[in-house]
Amino acid sequence: xxxxxxxxxxxxxxxxxxxxxxxxxxxxxVAIATFGPEVIWDYNxxxxxxxxxxxxxxxxxxxxxxxxxxxxxxxxxxxxxxDAMAIAFGVGVVGGMSYSILDITNVxxxxxxxxxxxxxxGITYLIxxxxxxxxxx
Amino acid sequence: MKxxxxxxxxxxxxxxxELAVVVDVSRQTINAIEKGKFDPSLxxxxxxxxxxxxxxxxxxxxxx
Numbered sequence: 001x002x003x004x005x006x007x008x009x010x011x012x013x014x015x016x017x018x019x020x021x022x023x024x025x026x027x028x029x030v031a032i033a034t035f036g037p038e039v040i041w042d043y044n045x046x047x048x049x050x051x052x053x054x055x056x057x058x059x060x061x062x063x064x065x066x067x068x069x070x071x072x073x074x075x076x077x078x079x080x081x082x083d084a085m086a087i088a089f090g091v092g093v094v095g096g097m098s099y100s101i102l103d104i105t106n107v108x109x110x111x112x113x114x115x116x117x118x119x120x121x122g123i124t125y126l127i128x129x130x131x132x133x134x135x136x137x
Numbered sequence: 138m139k140x141x142x143x144x145x146x147x148x149x150x151x152x153x154x155e156l157a158v159v160v161d162v163s164r165q166t167i168n169a170i171e172k173g174k175f176d177p178s179l180x181x182x183x184x185x186x187x188x189x190x191x192x193x194x195x196x197x198x199x200x201x
Contacts, residue, residue, distance in 0.1 A: 074162040074163050074166050076162065076163065077163065079175070136174055137165070137169075
């Protein structure tokens with residue numbers, strides 16, 4: 001019995017670390033592709049294109065790893081995560097559209113940055129997971 | 138959905154963690170099912186009923 005429990009826990013732990021690795025790699029490639037042209041390769045389009053492609057490929061790896069992570073969870077944790085993703089997706093679409101309109105109509109004095117939207121979605125997802133876990137405790 | 142998992146577990150002097158291992162879910166899942174906070178999938182409900190050697194309707198009942 002213990003061996004089986006440990007096997008499940010070990011598998012989830014391994015998937016979590018792999019997801020963290022892929023997410024960290026994706027964030028790193030975003031930073032390189034974004035700031036590299038200015039500070040490393042002086043806006044060489046060829047090099048920029050290579051790093052944008054690397055970023056997209058690592059991003060696909062992160063998406064596939066996230067799918068594997070979700071599929072490896074038990075059914076309650078799957079529900080917790082899909083509920084949180086549904087809320088995060090909704091907040092992303094609605095919040096993103098409102099944010100864009102604020103920019104288009106010049107209500108905000110600065111350009112709408114997609115990074116704020118990504119942070120909003122990420123924070124919403126985290127809060128959703130924590131709240132759901134508390135609810136099912 | 139109501140269920141008799143807590144009673145059936147007590148009859149076997151079994152912990153939530155031990156049942157969780159048998160049916161391959163987390164202890165949190167068994168706890169949430171027992172408290173009626175989470176309805177299990179049909180395969181999991183069958184697995185639990187089969188483990189207790191009961192028909193599924195003897196373990197899980199619809200709430201009035």
